[in-house]
Amino acid sequence: MARDSDKRNFALREDGDESSVFSGGTPRQAALKAARRLDPADSEDDAERQEIRLREKGTHKVHIYEAWAWVEQAPDDKPDWMPGDITKGNVSKEGVEHLDDI
Numbered sequence: 467m468a469r470d471s472d473k474r475n476f477a478l479r480e481d482g483d484e485s486s487v488f489s490g491g492t493p494r495q496a497a498l499k500a501a502r503r504l505d506p507a508d509s510e511d512d513a514e515r516q517e518i519r520l521r522e523k524g525t526h527k528v529h530i531y532e533a534w535a536w537v538e539q540a541p542d543d544k545p546d547w548m549p550g551d552i553t554k555g556n557v558s559k560e561g562v563e564h565l566d567d568i
Contacts, residue, residue, distance in 0.1 A: 476500075476520035479528060484521065493529040494557060496520055501533035501555030510536045510556070517560070526565045531557040 476496040477484035490496035507513035513534035535555040
């Protein structure tokens with residue numbers, strides 16, 4: 467398991483506002499966490515793809531992803547506390563921008 471010092475923080479940028487912060491060892495890991503917060507579709511094929519932008523805290527880098535989320539039935543061997551339906555997400559990297567205004 468990664469140590470806390472290996473984690474990086476990424477702020478979700480929406481219209482210039484940084485409303486949420488996601489942590490992860492890589493930008494993709496943080497983007498997957500952010501994707502699960504999107505409005506989920508009934509299946510992965512029906513999921514609407516949205517652009518999400520994550521600024522790496524302490525840098526001028528903004529990682530840009532295409533993200534989508536959907537609902538799936540939980541596996542049969544799920545723990546008792548887990549609900550019957552779970553939200554899954556996926557992302558595809560679109561690129562990196564460098565900000566000048568921070």
